[in-house]
Structures are given as structure tokens and as C-alpha cells.
Amino acid sequence: MLQSSLSVKKARSRRHAQSGFTIVELSVAVAIAGVLLVSAIALVQVVLRQSRANDTVSSVPRVMAQIDKIYSRTTSYTGLNTDTAIGFGAFDGVFNITGASPNRIAGNTFGYPTLVNIATGFDGIANSNTGYVVTFTGIPQSSCSDIVTSAAASGVRGIVVAPEVTAGTTALAPAGMTLNGISIATAGTLVRGPATGGATAVALKGPGLQGQLDVAAMTNAAACGTNNSTVSIGLVNWK
Template identity: 65%
Template sequence: MSSVTHTIRNKARLLRQAQRGFTIVELSVAVAIAGVLLVSAIALVQVVLRQSRANDVVSSIPRVMTQIDKIFSRSTNYVGLNTDAAIGFGAFEGVFDITGATGNRRASNRFGFPTTVDVATDFSGAGTSSGYVITFAGIPTNSCADIVSSASATGVRAILVQPEGAIGTRSITAAGIATLTLAGIQAVTQGGADAAAATGGAAVVQGHLANGSLDIPAMADARACGTNRPSVSIGLVNWK
């Protein structure tokens, strides 16, 4: 009987040990690992979403500019061009969210902020309105260099970049664009050293070099994609 009793006691002890489950330390380690994996997964999703939205911005550029130039191909200027007009003749079809009533419509890019069209009223001569700027607001600084370099390869004639004071509030303003001149853009030196006087504060990262290439030092400058602010406005310039 003593042998049987001993066996029963051993089995009972093993059963109690099995029922104890995880210790507090083991549970803490498991929770910590799960937390790290969750944070990593969220960060990865955010990166993928940002890259996808940046790709949408880049893919929209040829469509928007081609449609504007097509509509104004028989005109010597861009008089009458603005955001609502561009929406009306289909320049923003595709990857933009269009809201508002006719006359006051808004085109939001994939980052959820306005994309606007403004005419440079004295771009290459008195009152000619021969240039325009498409401004993407609310572009994350982490996506700035990718978008600028990709846009540069689409045939855009000039690119402006300016950090935003508040996310989504465009820093390349309509008032600044109205005073923009071709001579001012072309006078900017390598690296965009004198861009403020020529563009109302925006850094010129393309359009001032003889070969039309991207000015990488200007793009990386603290007044452009190298800023410590969370977002920038990117302006794409075209002219007759």
C-alpha cells in the first residue's frame, strides 16, 4: 500500500506543477515580446502606407500637368487657371479626393491635404501669366526627397520646396506664387543660396541649373527636404 500511496502522491505533485502554468516573469517576457512585435508591425504598416501615398502623388503629376497644358495649349497664357478650374476640366481625376461645390472645390492628395493650382501673374513679362505652380501641401518630410527626385524625372520644369509651419498648411502661398518670376528662379545659384528673395522663401531645387537637373544640395538643405519640421509643401512649376 505504501508503494501505491507514494505513486499517487507523485502523480498528484506532478499534476499540481503542470497546473501552475506560467510564472509572472514568463508572462512579463511574453507580453514584452508581443509588445515589441506589435510596435514593429505598426511602424512597418506606417512606412508602407507612406510609401504608397508618395507613389500616388508622383503618379498623379504627369496627368495633372498634361491636362492643364492640353487645355491651355492654344492660349499664350494661363489666365483663368485655378484649382477649381483644373478640377472642372479633369486634371485631378484619379488619385485625388474632390470635395466642395463647383466654384469652391478642393482636391486633396493621398496624404489628406490640399493640392492647389495658382498662376504666376508676372512670370516672364508684365502681366503675361505665363507660368503656374501646382502645390502639394502636407507632404511628410520623410517622403520629400523621394517625391522630389521622382517628380524631377517626370519632365517638370522647376520644383520648389518649403517647410510648413503647421502640417497641411501650405507654405508656398498663392501670394508668393503671384510674384514668382522665371528670371528669379533662373538666378538662383547652385545649392539654392539666394532662393528666398526669388521665390518668397521656397528653396529652388530644380529649374535654375543649365542642364535642368535636380539640385541635390538645395534639396537636402534645411530650407527644403532637410528640414526638422514634420511636413513640407512641394511646388511644381511650368511655363509657356
């Protein structure tokens, strides 16, 4: 018996309806796409953060070598600050130099200022200016250990780490490293002392550690082990 035209139309209609996606199927597809997108964004952030950390590490020996070169014929670092360091080329293309002298800023790869300060009284003599510190601010806590470890391997003589209350606002004393309980007399030991905004961990090369920095100690809660999202990392040198 021949099918009626109505039956044929219903059959075609059912086949047409079954060829699309159901709401459940669409919901699952959107959910999967969302998960993939979030994962991709997270991966990009990790890669970007690692790249910035690598750039920071690679800049360390260049910055400090240029400062030491300029002051190699002097007995102190008198006159050294961020602006003068920018002026004699201590900061290369890795840094974003903004502003006008004498208030120029050297932005690091994480977008926060890099500071250069004299370590006054570092040798126990007031205003001797025989030391200095290059401070990278706004360093993500997750990048702290990598930067500290690599900086130590690059030949840096001293490292200071302090958790930041506000990202990019240094937790180290702006000048006079002895304000953080740091002096040449403490070389070879780990020092923990007060600092603006929180505790500080310090490691300086000295006889007690056979000239090696106690990098492992920098993972404590006063330094890279902090719960704060960012830290200030100061790299120290002296005459």
C-alpha cells in the first residue's frame, strides 16, 4: 500500500530534526571549549612569566658589571642612584626607561621599577657608601626561587628578599642597607630582620659559607616562601 503524503512528510521531518545537536550536546561542547580556553590562557601566563623571569636573570650580571666598571677607580659608590645608573647605561633594552632625569624609572620585565641605592654604612662606618643594592620590585612569588637561584649562580655576592604588601612597592629600605640588619659583618650567615612591610631574608657570601650563598634558606616564609603575591629582590655588592 502506498504511504500517504502526510506520512512521508512526517518521516522526513523526523530525519531532519535528528540531524541537529541537542541542547545537552551543545552544552557539553561549550563546556569543553571553555575548559580548553582557560587551560590555554593559564599556559600562556606561565610561559610569559617564565620568559620575564629569564629576562630578569639575564639582565642581572650586565647591570651590576656596568655599575662596578664605572666605579672601579673609586673607593665608594657615592652619587650612585637609579637615575645615574640609567645615565651611564647600566640598564639595557630589557628595561623600559621612562620619565625625565633626574627622575627616570627603569621598569623591569614584570612592569615594576628597578631601583639602585647606595648601601650606606655597609662596612660599619657611617656614610662610607661602600656598598650598593639593585632592587627588582614586583617579582611574582612564583618566580622568586628561580630568580634567586639563577642570580646566585651568576656571581652575585649578596641577595635580599622581602615580601611586598603592595605589588611594585619595595619592601626594602630605600637607602642604608644596615636598616635591614645587613652589613658585611653578617657575611656567611642568613639574616632575618624587620623591613618595611614585612620580614626579610638575607644571604651574603662570606667565609662561613666558603663564599657560597645560602640559597636554600631563601625559600623560608620571610622570603620566597611568603604567601604574599610579590616580593622585592635586592642584589648586593660592595667594595
